[in-house]
Amino acid sequence: xxxxxxxxxxxxxxxxxxxxxxxxxxxxxxxxxxxxxxxxxxxxxxxxxxxxxxxxxxxxxxxxxxxxxxxxxxxxxxxxxxxxxxxxxxxxxxxxxxxxxxxxxxxxxxxxxxxxxxxxxxxxxxxxxxxxxxxxxxxxxxxxxxxxxxxxxxxxxxxxxxxxxxxxxxxxxxxxxxxxxxxxxxxxxxxxxxxxxxxxxxxxxxxxxxxxxxxxxxxxxxxxxxxxxxxxxxxxxxxxxxxxxxxxxxxxxxxxxxxxxxxxxxxxxxxxxxxxxxxxxxxxxxxxxxxxxxxxxxxxxxxxxx
Amino acid sequence: xxxxxxxxxxxxxxxxxxxxxxxxxxxxxxxxxxxxxxxxxxxxxxxxxxxxxxxxxxxxxxxxxxxxxxxxxxxxxxxxxxxxxxxxxxxxxxxxxxxxxxxxxxxxxxxxxxxxxxxxxxxxxxxxxxxxxxxxxxxxxxxxxxxxxxxxxxxxxxxxxxxxxxxxxxxxxxxxxxxxxxxxxxxxxxxxxxxxxxxxxxxxxxxxxxxxxxxxxxxxxxxxxxxxxxxxxxxxxxxxxxxxxxxxxxxxxxxxxxxxxxxxxxxxxxxxxxxxxxxxxxxxxxxxxxxxxxxxxxxxxxxxxx
Numbered sequence: 001x002x003x004x005x006x007x008x009x010x011x012x013x014x015x016x017x018x019x020x021x022x023x024x025x026x027x028x029x030x031x032x033x034x035x036x037x038x039x040x041x042x043x044x045x046x047x048x049x050x051x052x053x054x055x056x057x058x059x060x061x062x063x064x065x066x067x068x069x070x071x072x073x074x075x076x077x078x079x080x081x082x083x084x085x086x087x088x089x090x091x092x093x094x095x096x097x098x099x100x101x102x103x104x105x106x107x108x109x110x111x112x113x114x115x116x117x118x119x120x121x122x123x124x125x126x127x128x129x130x131x132x133x134x135x136x137x138x139x140x141x142x143x144x145x146x147x148x149x150x151x152x153x154x155x156x157x158x159x160x161x162x163x164x165x166x167x168x169x170x171x172x173x174x175x176x177x178x179x180x181x182x183x184x185x186x187x188x189x190x191x192x193x194x195x196x197x198x199x200x201x202x203x204x205x206x207x208x209x210x211x212x213x214x215x216x217x218x219x220x221x222x223x224x225x226x227x228x229x230x231x232x233x234x235x236x237x238x239x240x241x242x243x244x245x246x247x248x249x250x251x252x253x254x255x256x257x258x259x260x261x262x263x264x265x266x267x268x269x270x271x272x273x274x275x276x277x278x279x280x281x282x283x284x285x286x287x288x289x290x291x292x293x294x295x296x297x298x299x300x301x302x303x304x305x306x
Numbered sequence: 307x308x309x310x311x312x313x314x315x316x317x318x319x320x321x322x323x324x325x326x327x328x329x330x331x332x333x334x335x336x337x338x339x340x341x342x343x344x345x346x347x348x349x350x351x352x353x354x355x356x357x358x359x360x361x362x363x364x365x366x367x368x369x370x371x372x373x374x375x376x377x378x379x380x381x382x383x384x385x386x387x388x389x390x391x392x393x394x395x396x397x398x399x400x401x402x403x404x405x406x407x408x409x410x411x412x413x414x415x416x417x418x419x420x421x422x423x424x425x426x427x428x429x430x431x432x433x434x435x436x437x438x439x440x441x442x443x444x445x446x447x448x449x450x451x452x453x454x455x456x457x458x459x460x461x462x463x464x465x466x467x468x469x470x471x472x473x474x475x476x477x478x479x480x481x482x483x484x485x486x487x488x489x490x491x492x493x494x495x496x497x498x499x500x501x502x503x504x505x506x507x508x509x510x511x512x513x514x515x516x517x518x519x520x521x522x523x524x525x526x527x528x529x530x531x532x533x534x535x536x537x538x539x540x541x542x543x544x545x546x547x548x549x550x551x552x553x554x555x556x557x558x559x560x561x562x563x564x565x566x567x568x569x570x571x572x573x574x575x576x577x578x579x580x581x582x583x584x585x586x587x588x589x590x591x592x593x594x595x596x597x598x599x600x601x602x603x604x605x606x607x608x609x610x611x612x
Binding site for chain 1: 307310312339340341342357401486546547550564565566567568569572573574575578579581582585586587588589591595596597598599600601602604605
């Protein structure tokens, strides 16, 4: 593909039949490729990662969003992850031969369409935000679905597209453009959500933690443990080993062991390389020292002779 | 490129003018791509990593070998890395749409040519070996260049191609086929080579250390430190974190700190992913969970819908 955009929509469902129908809309759209999808009961949330070109990415995303609006009823939705709608958040991410401006244009187009054709109010966030405070998902999600009607009535919360009140069953949708980020979850060997919340707070950038990190705590009933769920918006500036070691440090004071971690969505190569580089004490291991990357670069861009 | 073979020749030189002339032979061969090269005084050794197809890889390698035979004189060569010739060792490595058998064929062809056209005796090693003991570089390199004439006189050391005595200035050449391996060096905060040798011994597979690991100790005058230089033939079975942590453990008893490490040649992606996965306590992070790999797989092999 000449141009590549990634889209990582988050839908408020973990019902396998609904998941299947949403994925089916993607499957039937040409020039799109599914990278990954995950859903679970405790977040009650479906996260899909797929790629396409400027045209196919909007087409697929609209079809999936229409299906989600049709099938998901927010009035009965419960889950530990903050959310305001059935199609909760839809970021467009530039990967190859595409700029962040292209992605802002795509987000606006997607937002305008879902507002016009389904009556879902839409907020633009991230690089597509129309006001500084709207850059931040947390600001937009304040009060969540439950208080959406009340908060949307305030003039400063008028949506960017669509009516100034929630869609009766689908709530509201947030869309925008951002760079690749890392979704990273760390599991704690405790079922005590109070401790997990303290650790999440210690990590969160706005609460005295690490820059570029948003952290929340969740209880995972299947395993009777808790989890620090994080998004790291700039994993080059704030590498994952720093995040991980700080969690270990904060957990230690409660005698809580860190028992595992996982990527939520795809793992960016640079994030992985920086972790290996830190623990092996390699001074600044460049991504293009990775054999597979060097081979791709050499064959795509021509021989390395300067 | 439809088919990709990697070749990692080791030449016994660190003279920048010789290095340049050898690289120039590669530069002037079509359908080859330089990935990396390193050389240094203490090993007095040049390691080049390049890729090509079945045809170009032999063409480039022969041109480089002829140039090295012409310019390098082993009679005056000194260096800490064991070696028996100017073109010391030439492994061919299957990367894409090529089998190990193809690489054995290529190694034999290369060996036959350099023996016939330059009179350099050639030993086949690794997967191309003609006798079990010849699989092992160490066995072939016994006595090094200095005792080569004496040892080559023994019937069991008759070379696979060429005369049964060393080339007067270029010694002998070893060539063969192998899988991708990791070259990994760990630096110790001591100038005491005796300690470094004990640690190298503790790591070496044949001396009670880790399977798939060959380790040697070297003194690095520029930094006044010592280094454990290793090749790890199967870094999936014996991951790098295990190697690194064992060195730390062995170094501790001498109160020697591990002060850094580096890849010698390219870093295989799987080796990097396994290190990150271990330290972050991620249970079995698959290479295709890496964003860039997933994108390449999706666009090359088609969409991920099963």
